[in-house]
Amino acid sequence: MSRALQAFISALEQDRALREPSRLRERSDVLERLETWRFCGQPPDAPAVEAGLRDRVEALCAEFEAIDGRLYQGIRQDIPHGAGAHRLLEWVRAADPDRDAEAHARGDSYDHLDALVSGVLQIDEPESPLVGLAAEMVFYQPTPARHIFDMLARSALDQHDVLIDLGSGLGHVPLLASICTGARCIGIEWEAAYVESARRCAQALNLDQVTFVQGDVRAADLSAGTVFYLYTPFEGAMLREVLDMLQAEAARREIRICTLGPCTAAVAQERWLRAAGSWEIHRPAMFRNA
Ligand SMILES: C[S@@+](CC[C@H](N)C(=O)[O-])C[C@H]1O[C@@H](n2cnc3c(N)ncnc32)[C@H](O)[C@@H]1O
Numbered sequence: 001m002s003r004a005l006q007a008f009i010s011a012l013e014q015d016r017a018l019r020e021p022s023r024l025r026e027r028s029d030v031l032e033r034l035e036t037w038r039f040c041g042q043p044p045d046a047p048a049v050e051a052g053l054r055d056r057v058e059a060l061c062a063e064f065e066a067i068d069g070r071l072y073q074g075i076r077q078d079i080p081h082g083a084g085a086h087r088l089l090e091w092v093r094a095a096d097p098d099r100d101a102e103a104h105a106r107g108d109s110y111d112h113l114d115a116l117v118s119g120v121l122q123i124d125e126p127e128s129p130l131v132g133l134a135a136e137m138v139f140y141q142p143t144p145a146r147h148i149f150d151m152l153a154r155s156a157l158d159q160h161d162v163l164i165d166l167g168s169g170l171g172h173v174p175l176l177a178s179i180c181t182g183a184r185c186i187g188i189e190w191e192a193a194y195v196e197s198a199r200r201c202a203q204a205l206n207l208d209q210v211t212f213v214q215g216d217v218r219a220a221d222l223s224a225g226t227v228f229y230l231y232t233p234f235e236g237a238m239l240r241e242v243l244d245m246l247q248a249e250a251a252r253r254e255i256r257i258c259t260l261g262p263c264t265a266a267v268a269q270e271r272w273l274r275a276a277g278s279w280e281i282h283r284p285a286m287f288r289n290a
Contacts (some may be wrong), residue, residue: 002050005037009056018064021071024091027064028112034061072119079120080206084179091116092149107282108261113145123170123201126193136238137190140169143231143260148176151258151284154276155227157183164188164225166217166242167233171198171210178202178210183227185210188220217242222249232261239266247272250289257287 012018018026037049037057049057075087091113133139143151151173157163159182165173168187175198178185187210189195195214202210213220217233218241228246243266249255250272259267264281267273272290279285 002053005053012060019067021067024068024071025112027068028115031061031064068119075120079179088180108144110144111146117145117172121175121201123197126197128193130191130193136234136236138233138235142169142172147260147284148173152177152180154286155256155258157181157227161226162186162224163227163229164222165229168212170194171201171212173229174210175201178207187212188217189214190216225255227256227258229258230263232263239263243270254289258284260284
């Protein structure tokens with residue numbers, strides 16, 4: 001094991017191309033592999049790696065993380081000046097379609113775009129304890145970044161749109177939509193601590209077109225929304241109740257509903273909606289008034 005690791009580490013130490021900022025995806029793959037060795041021998045029942053090798057693994061991880069960190073910081077500094085969309089979307093355009101097709105098949109897996117988004121937004125950990133979810137509320141899990149960018153590209157939000165994320169968690173979707181589009185964005189979230197973290201992020205990035213509302217979606221005012229996003233935030237009767245609210249909104253104006261995950265199958269049953277093309281639960285699906 002050590003000889004193979006030694007050869008792998010030596011190759012990385014000499015790979016100058018990997019140090020180019022543009023090789024984000026490759027560094028992300030390498031870091032994922034190095035993580036396995038980084039903690040080898042800790043806890044004590046895990047396979048041991050010689051101390052010298054572990055130090056070299058550690059040094060490589062620190063070096064690659066520092067390169068990525070500078071990249072993220074540069075994008076972060078451009079956001080308040082309005083250049084965030086351009087800086088973020090160049091990474092999305094650089095994505096490899098073959099690999100992405102494979103990633104889409106893996107549904108909710110995360111990749112280097114999530115590391116990028118996390119490094120750029122730097123949403124801090126919730127400071128207060130969570131209140132906990134009621135029955136039929138689904139626990140927090142962020143939408144993988146590639147799906148957010150896919151959804152933003154397909155919905156082509158502009159300054160006339162208001163995107164509402166129903167169950168917005170730490171706020172990645174409204175925050176990215178606010179950076180990358182001209183739309184006003186709203187996140188509605190039950191957990192107050194998540195809302196506070198999302199608000200701190202918006203404030204730090206000077207994003208004045210995004211707001212976060214703490215509360216139960218069932219009691220929220222949905223009248224401003226033109227596009228609603230649901231990453232399966234609830235199920236059963238709670239989902240039914242919110243779909244009825246959305247139907248009432250759709251009776252008043254054109255709306256679009258974007259879904260991801262198992263709730264897509266329930267939304268697709270609604271006769272007052274029609275899907276824009278074929279849908280599957282592992283990719284964002286788009287619906288509009290029938
Ligand atoms: C699967 S996560 C989605 C998070 C976010 N939309 C995203 O895609 O990154 C579902 C979120 O919905 C929230 N949630 C569940 N039921 C809710 C309700 N009735 N009202 C408001 N938020 C709710 C949960 O706390 C959780 O953060």
